[in-house]
Amino acid sequence: MERARISARQLFMLAILFEHGSAMVIPLGVDAKQDVWLAILCGMVFGVGLLFVYYRLFTYYPNLPFTSYSQRIVGPFFGKVLALIYVLYFLYISARVLRDFGELLLTFAYPETPLFILNAVMMLTVMYAVYKGIEVIARASQLFFFSLYWILMLGFVLIIIAGEIDVRRLQPILEEGWPRIFHVVFTQTLYVPFGELVVFTMIFPYLRKEEKVWKAGFLALLLSGINLAMIMGMNVAALGADIVSRSTFPLLNTIQEIRVANFLERLDVLFMIALIVGGFFKVGVFFYAGVIGVADLFALKQYQRLVYPLGISVLFLSLAIASNFAEHIKEGLRIVTIYMHVPLQMIIPIFLLLIAMVKHQKKERKGR
Amino acid sequence: MKIKRYPFLIFMLFICMLLFGCWSKKELRDLALIIAVGIDKKDGKYISTFQVVNPGNVAGATQRGGGSTGLPVALYTSTGDTLVEASRKASKQISRIPYYAHTNLVVVGEELAKEGIQQIFDVVERNPQFRPTANIVIARKQTAKQLLSVLTPVDKIPANQMIKTLELTEMMWGENVGTRLREVIESFSLAGKEVIMSSFHVDGNRKHSDDQENVRTMEPTARLRASELAIFKRGKLVGWIGKEDARGVLWILDKIKQTVVTVDWKEEKEALSYKVVRAKTKVTAQLRNGKPIIFVTVATEGDIGETFVAIDFTDPKQIVALEKVMQQEIKAEIEKAVHVAQKKKSDIFGFGEVVHRTYPKEWKKMKKMWNDKYFPKLDVQVKVESFIRRTGLRTRSYIQ
Incomplete structure (x- = not known):
């Protein structure tokens, strides 16, 4: 852990940017067709539960990151194994998000540029930010929070003015009933992006006032859940459920529909900015958590030394994880969800929490 | 000497990175x-x-x-x-x-x-x-x-x-x-x-x-x-x-912004033109005995554009009578459009989607046969409400 402090407001903004990150641009939970907004909202509700687990764990060990308190909870050996798994998970996900980001840019804006170049430029920026530390990332999030919000609002107003929204496309609600929605929630929307907040177990200890963690995290989750539901709902209302479910980036298609007064059109650049800002923070937070985790696990004093080797590894990993876009997406939806998200976001934290609760109760009894 | 050279090299590298933006430049x-x-x-x-x-x-x-x-x-x-x-x-x-x-x-x-x-x-x-x-x-x-x-x-x-x-x-x-x-x-x-x-x-x-x-x-x-x-x-x-039938389609689709409807008045054919300034259409569906019925409600608002016959536009009763004639004319246009589409067995009005939205369960049964079985025999109830708000710069015409 580095010696740094961030404020609750910074945590809130960082979490918002992190949640919006790639979730805003990818077809999130589109298997729910026109009920996608409901699937996201439900995912958010269950996500609050997960966040509560992470928060409770934090309250038992307010000064330690996940990789340290896992050793306290299940003993040094298993704790270290667990920490190693988590660190690898964070680094792997940061490589995945980096790949997402590169693929998106490549598909729609830079068809002839090699993936390596785009990923390298992004990763170098992320590496620089992580080198500078969490305070710098948090301050940058304060800056970008408002620019992203402005873009979102501008896009929202424009799409409504352009008259592309037809709420009837969201009907009939619950055509296939709740089973379809819960299927989507528990296979997709709960884990990405809400369950991914597990990475913040590495960042909570930096908070200046620990009692504010819950408030900041909860509000960020709530707000980003509502925002994402609105964005996906808007996509469906503007394009129809079928196009959204077949699209690689629904938000881009929606923005392309904007045509106001014959001159306000082709606003793809708004999408680009949102994509790059979101991508930066998502890769950045995961990568930072991974680096800090390694430093913590191997008791390194200066985590900065790890930034460049690990960064290069993540960069090459992002290229190596899949040979094409379809493989990458399929991996993300099937393998990563079942073998990584479910155990690492849900099962292990809940187990750890139970053990920690038992341990603390024992301690309290002894104390008496 | 050594210390000085490294920052310069890194600087050069960064300059090179800016060039990536020009990868597929096109003049x-x-x-x-x-x-x-x-x-x-x-x-x-x-x-x-x-x-x-x-x-x-x-x-x-x-x-x-x-x-x-x-x-x-x-x-x-x-x-x-x-x-x-x-x-x-x-x-x-x-x-x-x-x-x-x-x-x-x-x-x-x-x-x-x-x-x-x-x-x-x-x-x-x-x-x-x-x-x-x-x-x-x-x-x-x-x-x-x-x-x-x-x-x-x-x-x-x-x-x-x-x-x-x-x-x-x-x-x-x-x-x-x-x-x-x-x-x-x-x-x-x-x-x-x-x-x-x-x-x-x-x-x-x-x-x-x-x-x-x-x-x-x-x-x-x-x-x-x-x-x-x-x-x-x-x-x-x-x-x-084509022609008025095509306009009937646009009435149903709620795409009419402005138009001119010409109607007969008493013995005179095509005697009077009504400028539509605003129009709004609502399409709803109902199920009766398992069969869908579509209701099309059109509301129009507009002015008198031109007349070839002597009508006293200062008399509100005349205006109401005229509004009735307009409603008949627009209704006829819409019904003709529906008729043509039904003959072609193609639901260009999106009535099926209205049924889909209102009765998602029943729709599943109708879905496959909609165009060929249900739509051609669909009962479409048209209701038009026209309002004449103003009559232009003159009340009565010089035509007597």
Whole structure:
């Protein structure tokens, strides 16, 4: 852990940017067709539960990151194994998000540029930010929070003015009933992006006032859940459920529909900015958590030394994880969800929490 | 010495990184701005026609008052098994890279439309350059190429002329409607909605339509004119609907912005014109005995535009009587449109989707047979409410 402090407001903004990150641009939970907004909202509700687990764990060990308190909870050996798994998970996900980001840019804006170049430029920026530390990332999030919000609002107003929204496309609600929605929630929307907040177990200890963690995290989750539901709902209302479910980036298609007064059109650049800002923070937070985790696990004093080797590894990993876009997406939806998200976001934290609760109760009894 | 050199090297590296942004740079003068694409099919091969803007001549025309030497657009034709192939093959003739980001119009030849247009939209969706906001029209009784090879006098670029004509006539008269590519693609996925598209037709002598002579005369020998609406069914052109019937379609689709309705008054035929200023249509569905019934409610508001008979417009009773006549006329138009569509067994009004939204469970049973079984026998109840708000600058007419 580095010696740094961030404020609750910074945590809130960082979490918002992190949640919006790639979730805003990818077809999130589109298997729910026109009920996608409901699937996201439900995912958010269950996500609050997960966040509560992470928060409770934090309250038992307010000064330690996940990789340290896992050793306290299940003993040094298993704790270290667990920490190693988590660190690898964070680094792997940061490589995945980096790949997402590169693929998106490549598909729609830079068809002839090699993936390596785009990923390298992004990763170098992320590496620089992580080198500078969490305070710098948090301050940058304060800056970008408002620019992203402005873009979102501008896009929202424009799409409504352009008259592309037809709420009837969201009907009939619950055509296939709740089973379809819960299927989507528990296979997709709960884990990405809400369950991914597990990475913040590495960042909570930096908070200046620990009692504010819950408030900041909860509000960020709530707000980003509502925002994402609105964005996906808007996509469906503007394009129809079928196009959204077949699209690689629904938000881009929606923005392309904007045509106001014959001159306000082709606003793809708004999408680009949102994509790059979101991508930066998502890769950045995961990568930072991974680096800090390694430093913590191997008791390194200066985590900065790890930034460049690990960064290069993540960069090459992002290229190596899949040979094409379809493989990458399929991996993300099937393998990563079942073998990584479910155990690492849900099962292990809940187990750890139970053990920690038992341990603390024992301690309290002894104390008496 | 050693300490000083490293920052400089890193600086050089960073400068190099900025150059990545220029990876696939394309100069403006290396791009062929394609404003319209025409698609025909012959012997199983697609024939693409590209209307390419000649930027120098477009700007020159306005500066020199129209008397420029070159033509504002150039036409290229290319064949291929797929559209992407045809586009790439066009490089044999065009010296610049085909650039589709400004393509505002897609023209489909009537023959191809009858054969089916479902294939041609995949590339449009897939290609990031292409805009889903582009309009699509059918070339009536012609190939797309023939329609695109007409020079136009006022708006120099023919594609723009067509789009602007379409927009204007949709707004002022309401027998044509602009259809965006996205609407067509969306209709393919909806069982309860078929698509309509406007068509264009070349009036007059087509022989020298692509010659500058065409725009040198006051009345060009070949002229572009918006014509009937094409009715599609599962991506195939099945019929045409024109004149008042076409307006009936637009009434139901709630696309009428303004129009003029001419009605009879007592013995006099076509005696009075009513300018519609605002119109609003609501379509609802109900199930009775398991059978869907559609209710179309139209509300219009407008002024008296012209009269050939003596009516005392100061008398509110007369106005009410007139409103009744208007309602009858508009209702008749709508009912005729429904009749034509039912005959073609194509639900161009999206009634099926209304049923889908209101009765999702029952819809599942009807979905597959909707166009062929349910829609042709559908009970459509039309209700029109017309209001005459004002009568213009005069009350009574000088006609006695």
